[in-house]
Amino acid sequence: MASFPLYKPTHTIFSNTQFKGLRNGFFWRPSYSFEALPENKVQPIRALVAKSPFALFQPPQVEEESPSELEPVDPDFYKIGYVRSMRAYGVQFKEGPDGFGVYASKDVEPLRRPRVIMEIPLELMLTISKKLPWMFFPDIIPLDHPIFDIINSTNPETDWDLRLASLLLFAFDCEGNFWQLYGDFLPSADECTSLLLASEEELLELQDPNLASTIRKQQQRALEFWHKHWHSEAPLKIKRLARDPQRFIWAVSIAQSRCINMQMRVGALNQEANMLIPYADMLNHSFEPNCFFHWRFKDRMLEVLINAGHRVRKGDEMTVNYMSSQKNDMYMQRYGFSSPVNPWDEVQFSGNARIHLDSFLSIFNISGLREEYYHNNDLSTDGNTFVDGAVIAAARTLPSWSDGDVPPIPSVEREAVKELQSECQKMLAGFVTTSKQDQKLLDSMTDATRTFEAAIRYRLHRKLLMEKVIKALDMYQEKILF
Ligand SMILES: C[S@@+](CC[C@H](N)C(=O)[O-])C[C@H]1O[C@@H](n2cnc3c(N)ncnc32)[C@H](O)[C@@H]1O
Numbered sequence: 001m002a003s004f005p006l007y008k009p010t011h012t013i014f015s016n017t018q019f020k021g022l023r024n025g026f027f028w029r030p031s032y033s034f035e036a037l038p039e040n041k042v043q044p045i046r047a048l049v050a051k052s053p054f055a056l057f058q059p060p061q062v063e064e065e066s067p068s069e070l071e072p073v074d075p076d077f078y079k080i081g082y083v084r085s086m087r088a089y090g091v092q093f094k095e096g097p098d099g100f101g102v103y104a105s106k107d108v109e110p111l112r113r114p115r116v117i118m119e120i121p122l123e124l125m126l127t128i129s130k131k132l133p134w135m136f137f138p139d140i141i142p143l144d145h146p147i148f149d150i151i152n153s154t155n156p157e158t159d160w161d162l163r164l165a166s167l168l169l170f171a172f173d174c175e176g177n178f179w180q181l182y183g184d185f186l187p188s189a190d191e192c193t194s195l196l197l198a199s200e201e202e203l204l205e206l207q208d209p210n211l212a213s214t215i216r217k218q219q220q221r222a223l224e225f226w227h228k229h230w231h232s233e234a235p236l237k238i239k240r241l242a243r244d245p246q247r248f249i250w251a252v253s254i255a256q257s258r259c260i261n262m263q264m265r266v267g268a269l270n271q272e273a274n275m276l277i278p279y280a281d282m283l284n285h286s287f288e289p290n291c292f293f294h295w296r297f298k299d300r301m302l303e304v305l306i307n308a309g310h311r312v313r314k315g316d317e318m319t320v321n322y323m324s325s326q327k328n329d330m331y332m333q334r335y336g337f338s339s340p341v342n343p344w345d346e347v348q349f350s351g352n353a354r355i356h357l358d359s360f361l362s363i364f365n366i367s368g369l370r371e372e373y374y375h376n377n378d379l380s381t382d383g384n385t386f387v388d389g390a391v392i393a394a395a396r397t398l399p400s401w402s403d404g405d406v407p408p409i410p411s412v413e414r415e416a417v418k419e420l421q422s423e424c425q426k427m428l429a430g431f432v433t434t435s436k437q438d439q440k441l442l443d444s445m446t447d448a449t450r451t452f453e454a455a456i457r458y459r460l461h462r463k464l465l466m467e468k469v470i471k472a473l474d475m476y477q478e479k480i481l482f
Pocket residue numbers: 098099100101186187192193194257258281282283284285286334335336337338
């Protein structure tokens with residue numbers, strides 16, 4: 001099997017001048033299709049840089065350059081000399097509501113087995129082992145390069161993002177490195193939602209002092225790291241990697257919002273690694289994802305696969321689950337977005353009021369495993385039969401007792417419902433704006449920064465959850481307690 005199938009590009013080829021538009025504050029990044037051609041099943045991303053001098057994407061020129069009298073060669077032997085390309089099957093990279101994303105370019109019937117939609121070889125990635133001794137795959141750092149000392153100075157427990165950011169900046173500076181080109185497809189500081197890039201005013205818009213203070217500490221930490229290593233005496237080959245702190249903080253934002261952690265096996269080594277994986281990092285998050293990642297050991301590839309049994313329609317977004325069991329503040333901290341249907345989100349109640357959890361769940365017909373949560377439709381926003389994630393969050397959030405814990409006393413239960421509702425009302429009243437006002441603000445925004453928008457959305461999502469809790473308790477009261 002040849003490592004470079006000879007596919008024909010079907011899409012526009014963008015010149016380097018057009019790439020530069022990305023950095024000028026506009027949020028556009030070109031879209032690329034990997035639709036199957038009649039004669040081929042795969043469309044490699046190499047085609048998008050077909051005119052670039054970039055070595056990694058150049059297919060072997062053996063056939064064109066070899067006079068016909070030459071003997072046919074052993075393809076396996078020649079394969080050794082060429083770096084592999086990324087392959088994608090029936091997907092398209094384009095801009096959507098959550099920035100760039102990956103979309104199905106054709107219908108996929110549900111299969112009994114997961115179906116591969118992307119394969120990304122190890123050599124295109126930037127990875128660092130999570131633990132000492134530091135190992136890099138591929139190892140692009142030459143012996144004695146001072147960037148290694150900088151990476152080596154980081155705290156193994158906490159500073160994975162600083163290490164990855166340093167490696168990314170180093171890769172941008174390496175002649176012929178894949179990331180020199182891929183960097184043009186990464187979000188610019190204006191396009192990135194990471195709160196590391198947020199101003200103090202934007203952090204205040206979160207109306208969450210804990211989250212704001214966590215972010216301030218992270219900003220400070222990145223800044224101090226830059227000052228420590230990018231001082232005036234630093235060698236030029238370090239200085240030019242990040243001439244100002246903003247460049248370094250942007251790199252940390254990219255590392256935080258695009259890193260994938262995986263256990264990868266390379267040879268006899270089993271490595272837990274922090275990885276920047278091109279193309280796979282274009283996948284957005286969903287709490288009901290249709291895809292997942294898998295490390296293919298035999299040829300050191302990351303596979304992106306569609307879940308077994310999943311039907312995908314042309315135009316559907318392909319998504320993965322970034323983190324499980326995390327509240328919206330964690331999503332904000334790491335990725336700069338929150339979700340109104342995060343089933344793990346919470347409202348923090350402070351009082352002693354508790355309701356009967358089993359009765360509450362029975363009202364919404366929620367039982368069993370997470371995937372099997374259903375409810376009676378009354379609280380669903382879109383009218384489908386699946387339980388809204390916010391209803392699960394409401395259930396999880398409520399301080400509760402169950403049989404054998406406290407005996408059911410209807411009057412006490414009724415009192416508890418009212419208390420919980422009134423605590424939610426008080427919390428809502430503590431916000432400067434209402435959820436309707438936040439929604440209006442979001443609808444009217446035209447030239448706001450992405451971090452400002454993310455901050456407003458975050459506080460709106462918290463209010464929506466509280467409103468859901470109040471409504472759910474209303475229903476509980478009506479149906480069970482009369
Ligand atoms: C790994 S990247 C995914 C690709 C990214 N959308 C882009 O434009 O390059 C993660 C970033 O995508 C955005 N994102 C991913 N999933 C999202 C979601 N469910 N809602 C809103 N934004 C999301 C956030 O900006 C996040 O920091």
